[in-house]
Amino acid sequence: MEELTSLDPRYVTVVRIRTALATLPILIAAFVLEGADILPFGVVIAPVILLAAFIIFRIPLRRYSARGYSMGEDRLRVVRGLLFRSDTVVPFGRVQHIDVDQGPLERAFGLSTLTVHTAGTHNASVHLPGLASDDAVAMREEIRAHIKRETL
Amino acid sequence: MSEPAIPIGVPQRTNPVSVLAQGASAVRNALFPMIAIFFGSGSRGYSVMLALGIGVLVIAVGTLRSYIRWRRLTYTVGQEDIRVESGVLSRAARSVPYDRIQDVSLEQALIPRLFGLVEVRFETGAGGKDELKLAFLRESEGEALRELVRAQKDGAGIAVPEASGAGEASGDGVATLEAASEVLFAMPPKRLVTFGLFEFSLAVFAVLAGLAQYADTFAGIELWDPDLWMEWLAGPGDWIAHLGPMAQVISAIAGLVTLFVVGSVTGLVRTVLRDWGFVLERTAKGFRRRRGLLTRTDVVMPAHRVQALEIGTRMIRRRFGWHGLKFVSLAQDAGGASHDVAPFAKLGELAPIVTAAGFAMPPDDLDWQRSSKSYRNAGMWIDAIIPSLLGLVLLGIALLTDSDTLGGRWWVALIPFAIGMFLALRQFFLWRYARNAIDDRQLYRRSGWLAPSTAIANRVKLQSVEIAQGPLARLRGYATLHLGLAGGSFVIAGLPLDRAQQLRAAILDSISATDFSELT
Numbered sequence: 001m002e003e004l005t006s007l008d009p010r011y012v013t014v015v016r017i018r019t020a021l022a023t024l025p026i027l028i029a030a031f032v033l034e035g036a037d038i039l040p041f042g043v044v045i046a047p048v049i050l051l052a053a054f055i056i057f058r059i060p061l062r063r064y065s066a067r068g069y070s071m072g073e074d075r076l077r078v079v080r081g082l083l084f085r086s087d088t089v090v091p092f093g094r095v096q097h098i099d100v101d102q103g104p105l106e107r108a109f110g111l112s113t114l115t116v117h118t119a120g121t122h123n124a125s126v127h128l129p130g131l132a133s134d135d136a137v138a139m140r141e142e143i144r145a146h147i148k149r150e151t152l
Numbered sequence: 153m154s155e156p157a158i159p160i161g162v163p164q165r166t167n168p169v170s171v172l173a174q175g176a177s178a179v180r181n182a183l184f185p186m187i188a189i190f191f192g193s194g195s196r197g198y199s200v201m202l203a204l205g206i207g208v209l210v211i212a213v214g215t216l217r218s219y220i221r222w223r224r225l226t227y228t229v230g231q232e233d234i235r236v237e238s239g240v241l242s243r244a245a246r247s248v249p250y251d252r253i254q255d256v257s258l259e260q261a262l263i264p265r266l267f268g269l270v271e272v273r274f275e276t277g278a279g280g281k282d283e284l285k286l287a288f289l290r291e292s293e294g295e296a297l298r299e300l301v302r303a304q305k306d307g308a309g310i311a312v313p314e315a316s317g318a319g320e321a322s323g324d325g326v327a328t329l330e331a332a333s334e335v336l337f338a339m340p341p342k343r344l345v346t347f348g349l350f351e352f353s354l355a356v357f358a359v360l361a362g363l364a365q366y367a368d369t370f371a372g373i374e375l376w377d378p379d380l381w382m383e384w385l386a387g388p389g390d391w392i393a394h395l396g397p398m399a400q401v402i403s404a405i406a407g408l409v410t411l412f413v414v415g416s417v418t419g420l421v422r423t424v425l426r427d428w429g430f431v432l433e434r435t436a437k438g439f440r441r442r443r444g445l446l447t448r449t450d451v452v453m454p455a456h457r458v459q460a461l462e463i464g465t466r467m468i469r470r471r472f473g474w475h476g477l478k479f480v481s482l483a484q485d486a487g488g489a490s491h492d493v494a495p496f497a498k499l500g501e502l503a504p505i506v507t508a509a510g511f512a513m514p515p516d517d518l519d520w521q522r523s524s525k526s527y528r529n530a531g532m533w534i535d536a537i538i539p540s541l542l543g544l545v546l547l548g549i550a551l552l553t554d555s556d557t558l559g560g561r562w563w564v565a566l567i568p569f570a571i572g573m574f575l576a577l578r579q580f581f582l583w584r585y586a587r588n589a590i591d592d593r594q595l596y597r598r599s600g601w602l603a604p605s606t607a608i609a610n611r612v613k614l615q616s617v618e619i620a621q622g623p624l625a626r627l628r629g630y631a632t633l634h635l636g637l638a639g640g641s642f643v644i645a646g647l648p649l650d651r652a653q654q655l656r657a658a659i660l661d662s663i664s665a666t667d668f669s670e671l672t
Contacts, residue, residue: 120615120636
């Protein structure tokens with residue numbers, strides 16, 4: 001199999017911010033519990049902060065290195081997953097339509113998510129996040145050009 | 153019978169008689185309120201009048217509603233699409249292009265059938281409630297509309313040779329299918345009865361339980377109250393206790409026999425209602441299936457829309473050589489994702505249908521491969537360990553406490569171990585019977601232990617290929633292959649990793665050689 005292309009490194013930051021936002025309520029709860037002075041100092045807050053740091057700093061990096069894609073002559077391959085690996089190939093000839101999406105966070109970092117839709121029930125839409133916006137648009141054009149050529 | 157030509161581009165209403173047909177259906181809705189009112193008001197003299205009054209009201213409102221709906225619904229058969237405008241206060245307009253219509257099916261429930269009406273459904277693959285349907289048109293109108301949609305879909309140029317080839321087709325310009333059709337599979341009553349007996353079902357008891365629940369809430373008979381039964385046993389049912397062991401055994405056997413008879417009769421009735429007059433035909437444009445005793449359905453499936461096949465069976469009927477064949481496609485069948493094309497047939501009868509769909513039965517010299525042994529072992533261990541843990545906990549409780557909790561019956565703790573053993577054994581046999589194979593055109597998967605089934609997919613008609621691995625799978629070097637199939641799923645679990653990669657490479661090569669637009 002061909003070499004995989006890594007995602008844009010800024011994707012790590014985006015995922016980190018996203019995870020940080022998700023863990024925020026738990027951190028706040030831990031601080032409140034700590035402030036209530038029921039347990040000795042640090043019993044709650046120390047493990048929670050350590051765990052949060054691991055989830056926010058380490059996991060996104062590992063996720064990033066687990067993800068990858070490759071654009072072949074006539075197919076797109078998307079690899080993802082830390083524990084549960086999945087390696088999907090969508091031939092351009094089977095792409096129904098293509099989306100390029102940007103969330104607010106992604107826009108701030110100039111990233112985009114490329115989604116290709118197929119007619120299959122499984123893998124009806126294959127997402128590829130963390131692409132530099134220009135790359136995503138270029139990939140979309142390439143896939144589209146390919147579809148057009150085959151159809152005409 | 154003069155077949156009405158359908159005017160193009162003119163908004164039309166559905167058949168006015170549908171108002172009556174729908175009003176008649178409202179009788180069914182009126183029944184429950186009537187009964188409820190009758191008993192609710194204490195079954196006194198005026199109750200009958202009251203119940204009848206309510207019934208008439210419900211039917212009148214139902215009919216009025218269908219009348220207004222009928223007034224406000226129009227459909228237009230256009231050059232490129234079918235449009236339906238509907239809605240009383242808020243209007244909705246829907247347009248379905250001919251290109252996107254997978255098939256047109258006609259359905260006749262009992263009441264519309266008495267009026268000679270038919271419900272026309274346009275299957276687009278959207279599924280369920282989103283499908284476009286017209287209720288009701290006259291039977292001939294439905295047929296004509298279907299022919300028209302088909303002609304529009306294929307372009308007029310293709311429809312013309314059809315008409316001339318059909319020979320004695322009714323001379324109104326619309327080619328009828330019947331002339332050029334060939335019966336592929338039919339179920340005469342005798343076959344249907346055999347099928348029905350194999351469709352043993354205890355669903356009737358579920359219905360009875362539901363009714364009991366209903367009686368419980370509305371009639372105040374508390375069926376689940378043990379006191380009721382204790383009283384009955386002490387009173388009128390007293391004789392059962394005095395019968396002696398022999399008679400009790402006999403009555404138990406009688407009970408089982410009753411269960412068997414009731415289950416068989418239920419299965420038979422359900423099957424006859426659903427599959428009466430089952431005919432599958434191969435027509436110029438695809439497959440046509442008609443079935444049903446009270447509700448007749450008439451479904452047409454274009455042959456090239458068939459994405460994959462499933463040949464299945466059940467534990468007991470398999471011993472007699474009966475199998476069922478289903479077509480996987482984007483369109484949905486009543487209650488199922490796949491179309492039943494031959495629910496109960498010998499393998500020899502299935503072969504011509506498979507060929508007609510553009511597929512082939514697995515050849516004898518096919519190179520069937522097993523799944524990975526590590527996959528089998530992992531499955532066996534997981535299935536054995538989980539119940540065993542429960543067993544250990546139970547055993548611990550039995551030994552540590554003074555065995556009071558289990559009432560001295562420590563062997564109860566062995567049951568989970570037995571279950572674990574059985575599950576592990578089952579995994580072993582599942583692995584033994586699971587096979588996969590590939591040839592130039594098709595991909596095959598066989599699965600199941602007591603009721604094996606075979607799935608056949610066309611290599612070219614797959615949409616994507618995914619290799620998935622969990623943590624255990626990566627450790628032990630096996631993988632699951634998920635194939636994107638329009639309207640169904642095709643998964644081969646526990647393949648050795650290199651086999652999975654081989655299969656993927658082979659399938660991708662076939663897919664890339666053909667564009668999607670050449671498939672449909």
